[in-house]
Amino acid sequence: MEESKNQCTCADNSLEHANHSEERAPLVPRTSDEKRKIVNRLKRVEGQVRGIERMVEDDRYCVDILIQLSAVQAALQKIGFSILERHTKTCVAKAIEEGHGEEQINELLKVVKQFK
Numbered sequence: 700m701e702e703s704k705n706q707c708t709c710a711d712n713s714l715e716h717a718n719h720s721e722e723r724a725p726l727v728p729r730t731s732d733e734k735r736k737i738v739n740r741l742k743r744v745e746g747q748v749r750g751i752e753r754m755v756e757d758d759r760y761c762v763d764i765l766i767q768l769s770a771v772q773a774a775l776q777k778i779g780f781s782i783l784e785r786h787t788k789t790c791v792a793k794a795i796e797e798g799h800g801e802e803q804i805n806e807l808l809k810v811v812k813q814f815k
Contacts, residue, residue: 726790733785740778747771779814783807 729737751767787807794803 725786726793729785737778737782740774744771744774744778747774776814783811783814 747767748771751764751771754764754767791800791803791807794800
């Protein structure tokens with residue numbers, strides 16, 4: 700059972716994995732450098748959010764808070780697109796090569812719709 704956690708299930712067509720996406724791993728594991736970059740970006744966003752919290756507590760001007768909120772949203776979107784790009788180039792491409800890409804493409808399109 701432990702071995703299955705290390706295997707990619709992106710191309711797995713079972714409903715079990717479709718309903719438990721948090722348990723799935725990428726087809727091509729992220730490198731240490733990729734993980735480090737993503738985590739560092741997320742930590743910066745976390746710092747920005749804490750700064751916004753202080754701005755609210757200090758009763759700062761609404762427009763200043765909105766500008767910072769916009770910056771956080773942009774940063775998160777950039778991180779999301781980076782992960783989306785990697786997923787497309789690895790997991791989706793591999794599933795297509797192996798002849799079972801339709802579910803991966805549908806899943807990708809569904810998540811892309813969430814990125815407005």
